[in-house]
Amino acid sequence: MLIKKTPSRVLLIDDDSLAAELIRHMLGDAADISLRYVSDARQAQAAAAEFKPTVVLVDLMMPLIDGFRLIRQFRAEAETEDIPIILLSSEDGPEQKVQGFAEGANDYLVKWPNKLELAARVRYHSSAYLAHRERDDAFVSLHESQAALLERTRQLEESQAALHHAQKMEAVGKLTGGVAHDFNNVLQIIGGNLQLLKYDTADNEAAQRRIAAASQGVARGARLAAQLLAFGRRQPLQPTVIHIGALLRSMDDMLRRAVGSGVEIELAVPQDAWNTLVDASQLENVILNLAINARDAMGEKGRLRIEVANVTLDQQEAAALGLDNSEFLSLSVIDNGEGMPPEVVERAFEPFFTTKPNGQGTGLGLSMAYGFIKQTGGHIEIDSVPGAGTTIRALLPKACGPLREPQPMVIRPMTGGRERILVVEDEPDVRVATAELLSSLGYQVLQAENAHVALTLLEGGEKVDLIFTDVVMPGPLNSVELAQRAQVLLPGVQVLFTSGYTENGIVHKGRLDPGVSLLRKPYSEESLARKIRQLLCGDSDVKESGGSAE
Incomplete structure (x- = not known):
């Protein structure tokens, strides 16, 4: 899939004027890319404030302020903290790359790349940056519209707020689904070529290690894309009739390892619990994510209760929740942790929203659960009080068909053929x-x-x-x-x-x-x-x- 050519503004910071001429020549055929050159790194942020770049190219080795320090300065200012930065260097060693990414660089190019590659990377980072800005502007506009609407129609405040929230989640779901599609295609290109490269470098141990590390990165990216698709309700489900008691018992060891020895787990599953029609593997992921969130809320020490009940809603209750059926299996995950204030509960299902410190969560666990439960035909809600714990309750559709026993997975050696x-x-x-x-x-x-x-x-x-x-x-x-x-x-x-x-x-x-x-x-x-x-x-x-x- 081709990347749409949106206008790109490139700010080049390099003390060597010859480098500026070379970059200008390499991008000369790209009518959608404009270039501003700054030779003194001390003037970089002033130039960025005036030029409003969508991508910044920074030379690593410069007098007075090197590329690493300049990246830190850019990331420290609100106006430039999100601008994509491509670090340019004549060094191809992993140490420089690792430090560059640690300081906040988005990309690393060894001088001098092919001009087509340079233009493609500039367009890619510029398009992503502009898309993020458009998304943020849309959110700001959306919230402003919400406030005005609620002020004008105060008597319908609760119903309109719920409708608006559902529409927003649907819009973001469509956006994340589209992003995940493009992301998966990119991951497939990278992963496929890594697998081919693995054969080409079979006798090079260093290359094999790097390919393995890169392949792990592809796998992590795939998991992230899967979570985005789950939130957007765009993942293909394969629901079967299961008994949730059997599923929870099969997860017992995994849950206890995930939450640790400091958390006591209680299971409450009545003997007459209904069967439910769900994708069992996706439901396992949801339960595991909810358990891990509960563990974090309790500080890795407390009581986690997983409770199951049969629930019958009347017609009015089902309609208020947007549900077509009335009989559901209720699955509640209850912790005695610190709880959440109302403003956090309101945003808890939004993708990438998290109250955890940076690096300790993607903010996709609850949004994935929300998307999966909605796609399954159910409902999910949060009941939380600061200091009194949290209950997350999911309603899963009751199954009328026969219970399907899980089939053992047979793993066989990878083979090819001549077809x-x-x-x-x-x-x-x-x-x-x-x-x-x-x-x-x-x-x-x-x-x-x-x-x-x-x-x-x-x-x-x-x-x-x-x-x-x-x-x-x-x-x-x-x-x-x-x-x-x-x-x-x-x-x-x-x-x-x-x-x-x-x-x-x-x-x-x-x-x-x-x-x-x-x-x-x-x-x-x-x-x-x-x-x-x-x-x-x-x-x-x-x-x-x-x-x-x-």
């Missing part, structure tokens, strides 16, 4: 990396940049055993239509969908369509290989292991 696979992906870097991964596994690979091109290949007589297609692609033909028409042309052909963000294509009402196979981006070589073998061999016991799909 023909058609890779359909509009993002060129993702498509090429995926094709190379599949080729390294022994498969014969065809590539198509969209569903229309893929169908043309098939109608022209190309025979394939499996189609691996992105869900969200431009063009007159979508991926679902491609799958349907391909299965007419090639009866028995397998179709594996992939996406970092699925909406209305293969997911309806938040649930993955029956019979659809999905591998979520960013996927690893291992999860890709196993999922493909599962489909090609018709082996339902082969499950995805690790990766972002779980």
Whole structure:
């Protein structure tokens, strides 16, 4: 997916005028990028206040004020603390990079990069910065509008505030879902090429260590994107009928390790507790996050109670909560911690909102729980009093179908094959990396940049055993239509969908369509290989292991 070219203003701070001429030449073909040059680092912040840059390029080695110190100065001022900073240096050592990022740099370039790469990085950081500013301005405008509206219609204050909050959460959910989609595509490009690079540097131990570290970063990014999708109610769920008592008992050891020995855990599950229809793995994540939040609120010492009850709402109560049904399973996580004041409770479900110190939380745990419960068709609320603890109560829909016993996961060695696979992906870097991964596994690979091109290949007589297609692609033909028409042309052909963000294509009402196979981006070589073998061999016991799909 191409990055939209928004006007970028670049402030270059470098004591070497030749560097300014070189940067000006490298960006000369970019009509959307304007450049301001400052040779004296002492004048940098004054120039930034006047020029209003969207990206700052800072040389590392300068007299009087070096790049590290200048970054600290920028981060210390409110007007410049969020401006993206790219550190330029002739040094390629990890020490300089680590310190640069620690001081607050957003990127690090070794002199001199390819001009296309420089322009691309400038546009990327500038677009992200402008998008964040637009989001912040939108929030400010939103809150101002809310205050004016509540003043004019005081008699409807409570109902309008609730409606406004729901609309805001929906708007932010859509925004975070879109961001997560682009983020997952970027992670897939990075992760795929790291896996290929791992083979190319097999005898280089230092390179292998760095690739492993970078791969861990990709995994962390994937978890963050998954949390964003959960809040935005854009994750494909696979709900099954479960008994929550059995799920809680299976989580007992994990919960006790997570909260520590100083927290006493009580489970209260009645024998007649109803079954519920939920995605069990996502519900486990929610319960674990709520338990960890409770532990932090209690200072790692206290009493945590998880309570389950059957709840029947009358029609008015259900309508007030925006619920279609009346019978629910209530799941409450109760702690005797410090509690929350009303102003914190009001914002607790907002993404990235946290009262924890920097570095001790992402602010996504409660927002993920909110999105998941809402997508499941339930409701979640907080009851908290400062000094008296907190109760977080979720309502989960009652299940009418039979209980499904969990199936054991069978993990098998990663293997390849010799079948023909058609890779359909509009993002060129993702498509090429995926094709190379599949080729390294022994498969014969065809590539198509969209569903229309893929169908043309098939109608022209190309025979394939499996189609691996992105869900969200431009063009007159979508991926679902491609799958349907391909299965007419090639009866028995397998179709594996992939996406970092699925909406209305293969997911309806938040649930993955029956019979659809999905591998979520960013996927690893291992999860890709196993999922493909599962489909090609018709082996339902082969499950995805690790990766972002779980």
